[in-house]
Amino acid sequence: MKVTPIQNLGQRATRWVLELGRFTLFTLQVLRISTRIPQRLRRLMDELYGVGVLSLAIVCISGIAVGMVLGLQGYNTLVRFGAEESLGAVVGLSLIRELGPVLTALLVTGRAGSAIAAEISSMVVTQQLDGLRMMSIDPLDLIVAPKALAMVVAMPLLSALFIVLGLGGGYLVGVFFLGVDGGNYLTSLEGAIEFSSDVMGSLIKALVFGVLVALIATYKGVTAEPHSAGVSRATTSTVVIASVSILIFDYFITALWGV
Amino acid sequence: MTDETREKPIHIEVQDLWLRRGSRRVFEGLSCVFPRSQISVVLGASGQGKSTLLRMIACLGKPESGEIWVDGETELTCMPEHQAKVFRRHIGMMFQGGALLDSMTVFDNVALPLREHTDMTETEIGHEVQTCFQSVGLDNVGALLPGELSGGMMRRAALARALILKPGILMCDEPFSGLDPGTVRLVESLLVDVNKRLGITMIITSHHIRSTLRMAGWTVLLTGGRAISSPPLELRDNENPHVREFFAEEYAPQPGCAEAKP
Amino acid sequence: MYHSPVRDLLVGIFVLFGLASIAYLSVSLGGASYRGPGGLELIATFDQVGGLKVRAQVVVGGVKLGQVSAITLDEDLRARVELNIDDQVKLPTDTSASILTAGMLGDQYIELEPGGEEEFLNPGDEIQYTQSALILERMIGKLVQNLGVDSSE
Numbered sequence: 276m277k278v279t280p281i282q283n284l285g286q287r288a289t290r291w292v293l294e295l296g297r298f299t300l301f302t303l304q305v306l307r308i309s310t311r312i313p314q315r316l317r318r319l320m321d322e323l324y325g326v327g328v329l330s331l332a333i334v335c336i337s338g339i340a341v342g343m344v345l346g347l348q349g350y351n352t353l354v355r356f357g358a359e360e361s362l363g364a365v366v367g368l369s370l371i372r373e374l375g376p377v378l379t380a381l382l383v384t385g386r387a388g389s390a391i392a393a394e395i396s397s398m399v400v401t402q403q404l405d406g407l408r409m410m411s412i413d414p415l416d417l418i419v420a421p422k423a424l425a426m427v428v429a430m431p432l433l434s435a436l437f438i439v440l441g442l443g444g445g446y447l448v449g450v451f452f453l454g455v456d457g458g459n460y461l462t463s464l465e466g467a468i469e470f471s472s473d474v475m476g477s478l479i480k481a482l483v484f485g486v487l488v489a490l491i492a493t494y495k496g497v498t499a500e501p502h503s504a505g506v507s508r509a510t511t512s513t514v515v516i517a518s519v520s521i522l523i524f525d526y527f528i529t530a531l532w533g534v
Numbered sequence: 535m536t537d538e539t540r541e542k543p544i545h546i547e548v549q550d551l552w553l554r555r556g557s558r559r560v561f562e563g564l565s566c567v568f569p570r571s572q573i574s575v576v577l578g579a580s581g582q583g584k585s586t587l588l589r590m591i592a593c594l595g596k597p598e599s600g601e602i603w604v605d606g607e608t609e610l611t612c613m614p615e616h617q618a619k620v621f622r623r624h625i626g627m628m629f630q631g632g633a634l635l636d637s638m639t640v641f642d643n644v645a646l647p648l649r650e651h652t653d654m655t656e657t658e659i660g661h662e663v664q665t666c667f668q669s670v671g672l673d674n675v676g677a678l679l680p681g682e683l684s685g686g687m688m689r690r691a692a693l694a695r696a697l698i699l700k701p702g703i704l705m706c707d708e709p710f711s712g713l714d715p716g717t718v719r720l721v722e723s724l725l726v727d728v729n730k731r732l733g734i735t736m737i738i739t740s741h742h743i744r745s746t747l748r749m750a751g752w753t754v755l756l757t758g759g760r761a762i763s764s765p766p767l768e769l770r771d772n773e774n775p776h777v778r779e780f781f782a783e784e785y786a787p788q789p790g791c792a793e794a795k796p
Numbered sequence: 797m798y799h800s801p802v803r804d805l806l807v808g809i810f811v812l813f814g815l816a817s818i819a820y821l822s823v824s825l826g827g828a829s830y831r832g833p834g835g836l837e838l839i840a841t842f843d844q845v846g847g848l849k850v851r852a853q854v855v856v857g858g859v860k861l862g863q864v865s866a867i868t869l870d871e872d873l874r875a876r877v878e879l880n881i882d883d884q885v886k887l888p889t890d891t892s893a894s895i896l897t898a899g900m901l902g903d904q905y906i907e908l909e910p911g912g913e914e915e916f917l918n919p920g921d922e923i924q925y926t927q928s929a930l931i932l933e934r935m936i937g938k939l940v941q942n943l944g945v946d947s948s949e
Contacts, residue, residue, distance in 0.1 A: 320807055327814075328806045371821065398635075406633035409592055410647050410695075411619040432814025439817040465824075471851065474821045 301494050308413065308420045315421050322425035326387040330433055333382050338437035341378060342444025345369055349445070350453050362455050363464030366445035371468060371477045375438035377525050380484035383426075383433060384517045388492040389510045391422050395496025396509035404497070419497060423489035430485025431478050438477070476532045483528060484521050491517045542606060545570040545703065545735045546591060548761075551600035553586065560586060561597060562759030572751030573729050573736045575766070577743070579780060582756040584739040585630075588705050591737070592625055593618040623651060626696030630708040632688045634680040634695065641676035644695045651699065666694045669731070670724060686717040690724065697728070704728070706738045710745065718742065722749055743781065755780060835883035837865070839922040840893040845875040846904055846929030848895055853905040854879050861885055864906065879906065888913040892925035897932075904929060 278286070312319060349365040395418065398404050404414045442464065449455040468474065492513045499509035546568040553561040560583045568574045576584045589595045591602060593610055602610040613621065634643045641663060648659045667673060670690040680688060689709055696704055709725065710718045722745045729736050740746055746753060747766050754763040757776040762769070769777065845867060854862040862881030870876040879893075890911030897904050908923075917923070 320804060323807045323811070324803045327810045328803070331810060394637075401631060401636075402629045402633040403635050405589075405594065406627070406629055406635075408594060409622060409625070409627045409629075410650070411622045412646070412650050429810075429814075431818065432811060435814055435817035435821055439820060468821075469851075470822050477821075478818065 297498070298490070298494055301497070302490050304415055305420060305423055305490065305493065308415045309424060311416060312420060312424055315417070318417070318421040319425055322421045323429060325390065326383075326422070326425045327429035327432065330383050330387050330429070331436070333386055334379055334433045334437050335440055337378065337382055338375075338440035339444040339447075341374055341437075342366060342370065342441030342446075343448045345374070345441065346445035346448030346453070350449055350455065359449075359453075359455055360459040361463045361467075362445065362449045363442075363460035363462070364467035366449070367442060367464040367468055368473065370438045370441040370445075371473050373525070373529075375441065376434045376477050376480035376484060377521060379434040379437040379481065380430065380488065380521045381518055383430060384488050384492075384514055384521065387426065387429075388488045388517050389514050391426070391489075391492040392496045392499075392509045392513035393506060395419065395422070395493060396499030396506045399497065399499045400501050400503065400506060402501075414497070419493045423493050426489035426492070427482065427485040430488070431481040434477065434481035434484075472532075476528070479532065480525065480528050483524055487520050487524060488517045491520065543569055545605065546737075547603045547606070548587070548591075549601045549603065551587075551590070551597045551602075553583070553597045559759050561600070564600070564756070564759060564761050566754045566761040566763040568735060568737055568754075569752050570735050571729070571733045573725065573738060573749055574752040574754060575746040575750040576737060576739045576754045576756060577741075577746060577769075577780065578739075578756030579783065583759075584756055585707050587756070588627070588707055588737065588739060591703075592627055592705065593621060623647075623699055624702045626699065626701040626704045628689070628692045628696045628704070628706040628709060630711055632680060632692040634688070634692060636680050638679075639676065640672075640678050640680060640683065640691050643680065644691065644698055647695065647699050662698065663694075666698050669697070669728070670694045685713050686720055689713075689721050693724065693728070697732075697734075700732075702735065704734050704736045706736065708739050708741070710740055710742050718745060725749065835919075836862070836881045836885065836917075837919050838879045838881065838887075838917060839920070840877045840879060840906070840926050841870060841922070842875045842877060842893075842895065842926050842928045844895075844928035844931065845877060846895060846931055847897075848877070848904045848906070848929060852903060854881055854908065855905055856885070856887075856908045856910065861908075877906070883919075886916045889915045889917055889921070890925065891917065891923055892927065893923045894927035895929035897930075 345366045346362065349362050349369075350359055353359045353362060353365065395404075398414075398418065404418070407414045407417060446457070446460055450457045450460055495509040495513045495516075499505040544567045548564060548566050548568075551561040551564040553559075564583075564587070576587060578584050586595065590597060591610065593613060596611055600611065604610065608621070610618075610621070634640070635646070638646070644663050644666060645659050648654055648662060654662065663676070667676070670693050672687065672690045672694060675683060675687060675691065680691065683691060693706075693709075696706075706725065709721055713721065725736065725738065726749050728734065738750075747770060750766045752763065753766045753769045754761050755769060755777060757780060762772070762774060762777060764772065770781070772778075848864065848867065850864055850867055852864045853860045854864065862879055864877055865880040866878040868876050868878075881887075887908065888911045890913045892909045892911065894907050894909070895904055896907050911925075
């Protein structure tokens with residue numbers, strides 16, 4: 276039976292909605308299991324190493340680099356209005372409100388999110404998850420929840436580190452290379468940043484992004500097809516879907532929070 | 535299990551299973567039995583559903599229709615999940631390729647069921663795991679990761695993990711796949727030894743006809759979505775065309791390479 | 797998993813640095829303080845609040861002491877501004893409140909100038925002396941008008 280383009284579209288839409296439903300059920304299951312996390316602290320610590328510590332290199336280096344670019348670009352723009360002493364404020368606001376949480380989340384998705392999806396999906400292929408079910412151990416409890424929670428905990432921490440290093444990078448470029456006064460950099464920075472509107476919003480964004488990546492990576496891992504192509508598909512779709520979701524949610528949080 | 539049940543020669547009875555996967559019929563009225571305390575080997579060409587049958591007995595999948603009875607008392611296909619969880623502790627499963635968690639050491643892998651399902655202290659667990667290691671012929675590998683083990687050692691570790699909770703049924707999915715003939719013999723004698731010592735009902739899926747004929751007390755051949763069960767020697771001499779076809783396939787020398795003697 | 801003490805140490809350091817960064821951003825830069833916003837609530841009514849927003853700063857002698865917590869219209873159709881200030885501060889009853897602008901185009905804030913009375917304002921009291929915001933456009937309009945008047949004289 277030949278399927279017309281409209282039927283095809285309809286089928287795809289139905290599949291998409293089904294997938295969303297499955298994802299929601301998965302999320303609820305993970306939430307329920309997460310309440311048992313005190314028994315899994317050992318694994319949580321191990322996963323924090325994998326997600327947090329191993330992402331430090333990329334987050335820190337990128338943070339400094341982005342801060343330096345902001346310093347340079349910010350200076351080039353501000354100097355046209357004679358406002359270069361406000362560089363601190365520009366670098367700070369850009370990093371804290373947007374670039375910190377969003378870039379950190381994208382970097383961590385690429386590094387740790389894909390790693391989580393790959394690990395879990397390869398466990399599906401080698402029947403390790405079946406083995407656990409066979410022993411009446413819930414893979415969500417032993418494997419998924421610790422990884423997901425580690426991601427949620429690590430993301431705000433990494434985002435804050437990114438921002439702080441970015442501020443330093445901006446300082447480096449602005450003060451040492453371009454002659455902005457160090458004191459002015461810091462005062463304009465401090466003057467522009469407000470906890471409740473800027474920093475709080477930034478942390479909330481990081482937290483939400485962490486939850487998104489955690490759930491998408493683990494879901495794609497667990498639902499991977501049990502052959503080697505399944506692993507690569509799980510990994511790539513994690514990165515794609517998580518990245519797009521981060522950017523979309525960024526808009527909504529910015530709009531709702533007024534950050 | 536009462537003493538009465540211990541006398542029942544049939545441990546597991548599969549009745550009239552039907553299952554379809556996509557457009558393919560996997561089981562079409564499959565019925566067979568597995569005798570108590572014996573090694574039963576499930577034979578069949580690839581794709582006939584050997585692993586699927588094992589999974590259903592382990593309550594990891596449900597058929598479209600049909601029943602599976604254990605000890606004539608417990609029916610598996612209608613079991614709710616929480617009951618199935620308890621039931622599975624009485625079954626040990628050795629997966630093809632081991633399926634040990636590759637992020638944990640061998641010791642931790644074998645200890646996992648104890649840590650999850652019992653209140654034993656770490657010292658007690660240590661003892662139990664060591665005893666289990668010895669009974670499968672493993673020694674000094676506790677600290678290694680599964681990736682660092684040879685094929686034979688990995689099967690032993692998987693076997694240890696399957697036996698650690700002292701199950702009543704042991705299932706092995708293709709325990710000989712990918713092993714050289716010498717190691718096949720080793721694993722075979724290990725399984726026979728375990729069966730003799732523990733009297734545990736074993737269900738093994740395999741392609742290796744020769745080792746099957748050596749070690750099986752009972753064979754079940756899956757073909758055309760149904761099963762033909764009998765003692766192994768009867769199977770070998772069976773005139774049924776499906777059976778002949780299966781044996782012919784398995785014994786046919788591949789063009790260009792000498793037939794390996796398992 | 798390698799239950800290595802080195803790894804645990806690294807996780808600990810990571811978490812520590814992360815929390816320290818969050819603390820720096822929140823407290824040092826963002827000015828979040830341990831105590832909630834002040835505690836001393838005062839009212840000030842203005843004819844014109846201009847661009848004053850909720851959460852705008854309330855400043856005494858250049859030092860931030862609190863925030864604007866609400867802006868509403870009272871029965872006389874004047875703007876009623878609620879202030880929330882650090883409750884350790886004692887403000888005399890003749891304190892005055894003005895709405896000023898930070899720089900030419902900056903945000904507006906409220907500056908409180910303490911008076912000389914010996915009695916202090918209590919929670920819920922109203923500040924008697926207020927000065928409304930100066931609207932830049934009106935000032936320019938007036939200036940232009942005055943210039944026009946001057947030149948026609």
